[in-house]
Amino acid sequence: MRTRAVAALAAALTALLLAPATPAAAHNALQSATPAQDARLTTAPTSVTLRFLQRLNPEFTTIVLSDADRRKVATGAPAVDGTAGTVTVDRPLANGTYTVAYRVVSADGHPVQGSYRFTVADPAAPTASTAAEPTAAGASADADGAASPVSAAGDLDDGPPVALVAGGLVAALAVAGAALLLLRRRRVP
Numbered sequence: 181m182r183t184r185a186v187a188a189l190a191a192a193l194t195a196l197l198l199a200p201a202t203p204a205a206a207h208n209a210l211q212s213a214t215p216a217q218d219a220r221l222t223t224a225p226t227s228v229t230l231r232f233l234q235r236l237n238p239e240f241t242t243i244v245l246s247d248a249d250r251r252k253v254a255t256g257a258p259a260v261d262g263t264a265g266t267v268t269v270d271r272p273l274a275n276g277t278y279t280v281a282y283r284v285v286s287a288d289g290h291p292v293q294g295s296y297r298f299t300v301a302d303p304a305a306p307t308a309s310t311a312a313e314p315t316a317a318g319a320s321a322d323a324d325g326a327a328s329p330v331s332a333a334g335d336l337d338d339g340p341p342v343a344l345v346a347g348g349l350v351a352a353l354a355v356a357g358a359a360l361l362l363l364r365r366r367r368v369p
């Protein structure tokens with residue numbers, strides 16, 4: 181009966197070691213943004229506000245605005261209010277496509293980052309230098325500045341660290357090997 185106990189213990193240990201160390205569901209995520217993702221604005225926005233699932237830590241909240249040439253657009257530092265972060269745009273934005281990139285921290289300390297784009301298409305303003313985008317068709321652009329769900333959210337870390345999983349596997353294999361050895365020894369007279 182002892183061999184069975186050893187085998188059961190090995191199985192239990194293996195299951196324990198292979199179980200994920202932390203749930204990946206506790207991560208922060210972008211809920212909505214103004215301007216919204218893929219919005220086409222007829223008036224250039226003077227600020228960008230991102231709303232998240234969890235409260236933001238002002239020390240670890242980054243919001244970067246860049247133009248079609250990937251040049252950083254001057255903004256103020258992110259102002260954090262609960263789950264929302266806002267940057268004000270220093271100078272009026274020319275027509276063109278802009279990228280909003282963010283990096284925030286989850287409640288469990290894991291970073292989350294992502295980005296999305298919006299377009300400024302003010303009929304009264306000249307088009308920006310190299311922001312060449314075939315958008316002539318839908319000239320009747322509507323100002324969609326309202327907040328709407330944003331889907332493009334990146335996640336830096338899903339699941340337990342690789343080292344932890346590898347270590348757990350090695351330990352599990354060692355336990356299984358020891359159990360096998362014990363079983364064999366008992367069978368051989």
Ligand SMILES: [Cu+2]
Pocket residue numbers: 202203204206207286288289290337
């Ligand atoms: Cu996490």
